[in-house]
Amino acid sequence: xxxxxxxxxxxxxxxxxxxxxxxxxxxxxxxxxxxxxxxxxxxxxxxxxxxxxxxxxxxxxxxxxxxxxxxxxxxxxxxxxxxxxxxxxxxxxxxxxxxxxxxxxxxxxxxxxxxxxxxxxxxxxxxxxxxxxxxxxxxxxxxxxxxxxxxxxxxxxxxxxxxxxxxxxxxxxx
Numbered sequence: 001x002x003x004x005x006x007x008x009x010x011x012x013x014x015x016x017x018x019x020x021x022x023x024x025x026x027x028x029x030x031x032x033x034x035x036x037x038x039x040x041x042x043x044x045x046x047x048x049x050x051x052x053x054x055x056x057x058x059x060x061x062x063x064x065x066x067x068x069x070x071x072x073x074x075x076x077x078x079x080x081x082x083x084x085x086x087x088x089x090x091x092x093x094x095x096x097x098x099x100x101x102x103x104x105x106x107x108x109x110x111x112x113x114x115x116x117x118x119x120x121x122x123x124x125x126x127x128x129x130x131x132x133x134x135x136x137x138x139x140x141x142x143x144x145x146x147x148x149x150x151x152x153x154x155x156x157x158x159x160x161x162x163x164x165x166x167x168x169x170x171x172x173x174x
Contacts (some may be wrong), residue, residue: 027056056112057159064115067107071100075079077142084138087129110163122170129174136172141162 061067079088091099108115119125143164147157 028124057156058108058111058113060156061111064104064108064113066150067113068104068151071107071150074143074146075100075103077146078139079085079144081138085136116117122167123174126171127174131172131174133172136168 007045058067060069078084102117102119102132105115106117106119107113143160144157152160
């Protein structure tokens, strides 16, 4: 199976890339994931299909393969960005694969999927990276562009944004 194009673009220290990628895709730390449930009020009298009402964000996004495809596209956008590319220097092929898997697993757990995320909490992972407001803005835009490319519906995009926003203070300026 051919490797995603971003594999050849990533050449940065493992710690920096893991922290940046986790920052951008880490919807919540492992300790806070149990509180991720989003309640969407349904007006009285409205009838929603029962299966759709019970589907997790993970299922509505398309499951594991969809999250893996989003991760590949998102990492490619960051790696080729003039400013964010600095975080993608010096990784071995094995390190790139491990970073990608951490991101996929984190997304899977954060969206209610069956995976297990074993990475560090967001504050620990980002301390010392000096991630700026500009870095945050660029990464959020890249994630939005990726979600649009995959035609993720507005509702699900909103849930992703609602999950990421509270993490900003644990990531930016550390």
